[in-house]
Amino acid sequence: MCFQKKSPTSTNTTATNAATTTEANVEENTYSFEEILTNLADTDGAKYIKVTVAVGYSSKNSKLKEELEDTKEDIKTPIMRDIIVNVLRSKKAADFTPTGIDQMKKEIKEGINPHLKNGQIDNVYFSNLVIQQ
Template identity: 50%
Template sequence: MCSEKEKVKWKNKTEKKGGNKIKFIAIGLVALIIVGAGGYFGYSKFAKDKGTQKTAAPAAVQTAQTTTQAKTTQNQSYLEQIVSEKNIGLDECLVNLADEDGKRYVKTKIFVGYDKNSKLETELTEKKPLIRDAVIAVLRSKKAAEITPKNMDSLKMELIQKINPLLKKGQINNVYFSDLLVQ
C-alpha cells in the first residue's frame, strides 16, 4: 500500500499540525492571562478612584453651598439697602426656560431702578431693546427650579451685572419684579 517514505512524510505532517495546535493554545493562554491581569488592575484602580470621588464630592458640594449662601446673604443685604429713586419698566417678557423637556416658561414684568439722572433715563429708554435682550438671555439660561424666592436676589444681581455694561451714562442699582409666573 504505502511505502516507508510515504508513511514517514505523513507522520511528520501530523506531528507538525499537532505542534501548531499546541503553539496556538499556548499563545491563547498567555494572551488570556495578560488580558485578565490588565482587567483586574484597571478595575481595582478605577473602583478605588470612584470610592475616593464619592467621599470627596459631598465636601465640595458643602463648600459650594456655603459659598452660595454667603453670596446670597451679601446680595440680599446689598439689594435691601438700595432703594432706587427712579425706575423704568421693561415690557412684559415671556421666555422659555432651559429645562430638559422644553415645556416650562417664565412670564415676568421687570423694572430697573436707578438714581436720578436725566441722561441715564434717556439712555435706558433708547436702549430698552438691548436691555430686554439681556434680560431674556439670563432668564433663558435658567431652569424652573432655579427661579425660587430664595434665589431671586442672586437672579437680580445677575441681571444687574448683565445690564450695566450696556450703559454708558450711569448704572442701574436694582431690579424689581412686578409680575413673575413660572409654568
C-alpha cells in the same frame, strides 16, 4: 417721572439692607420693560416664565434717565431686553428661589451696566412673575 419705592415682596437681602441703613431714603427712578414671556432651560418638559421687569437707578441721574427713555434712537431697550431674556432662558423652574432670584437680578444688572454710558442701574425688580409648568 416715575418714582417707585421698593416693593414689600423684595428679597430678604433688600429688606434687611433697608432696615439697617441709617441714611436718608434715596429716591429712585425705574424704567420698566414690556412683559417678557420666554421658555426656561428645563429639559423635562416645556416650562415658561412670564414676568415684568423694571430697573432702578438714582433719581439724581437725569442723563441716565434720558439714555434709558430715549425713544428717538431707542437702541438701549432691545439690548437690555435681550440680556434679561438670556438670563431667564438659562434658568430652570427650580432656580426661582429667593437666593436664585437674587442671583438672576445680579446677573441682569451686571449684564446691563456695561452697555450704559451715563450711569449704572442699582436694582432689578420682578413683578407679575408666573412660571407655567
